[in-house]
Amino acid sequence: LESIVLAKLGAHVSALDHIPEALRLVEHNCELNDIPPVHSLCLCLHDPQSVPRLSSYDVIVGGDVHYEPENGKWVKALLQNVLRPQGRAFFADPFREGVEEFFEGLAATEFQINMQRTQVSWLSDSQEIRVYQIKRL
Numbered sequence: 001l002e003s004i005v006l007a008k009l010g011a012h013v014s015a016l017d018h019i020p021e022a023l024r025l026v027e028h029n030c031e032l033n034d035i036p037p038v039h040s041l042c043l044c045l046h047d048p049q050s051v052p053r054l055s056s057y058d059v060i061v062g063g064d065v066h067y068e069p070e071n072g073k074w075v076k077a078l079l080q081n082v083l084r085p086q087g088r089a090f091f092a093d094p095f096r097e098g099v100e101e102f103f104e105g106l107a108a109t110e111f112q113i114n115m116q117r118t119q120v121s122w123l124s125d126s127q128e129i130r131v132y133q134i135k136r137l
Helices: 003-006 022-034 071-081 100-106
Strands: 013-019 038-041 059-063 085-094 111-122 127-137
Touching: 003 022, 003 059, 013 022, 022 038, 059 071, 071 085, 071 100, 100 111, 100 127
Parallel strands: 013 038, 059 085
Antiparallel strands: 085 127, 111 127
């Protein structure tokens, strides 16, 4: 969803996922929304050799990516290796266990972290989430 919205707003987008079908859905949604296909990257960030193959980016956006506690390791590696100096990253979190502690620890390194709570609507429900804004110093 993030890829489609950002591309529709005119951003140059690279969509990353380890599930090829997810990237095919992004391509299909680009067609449905009459926007050019986004650059797709199919790789697993749990593989330490994957991150160095990525370009560097000014902005990284992720939805609910901390659904497993060990995902913090690859999120940190991604930010340290891919986010450009002064770049920003945004991650949404539906209050998963350990996420707040992960970002507190990240703030002790080369990143500045801001968190805001917001309400989002999904289908017929509403849910509070945290949105983390990360700035690389």
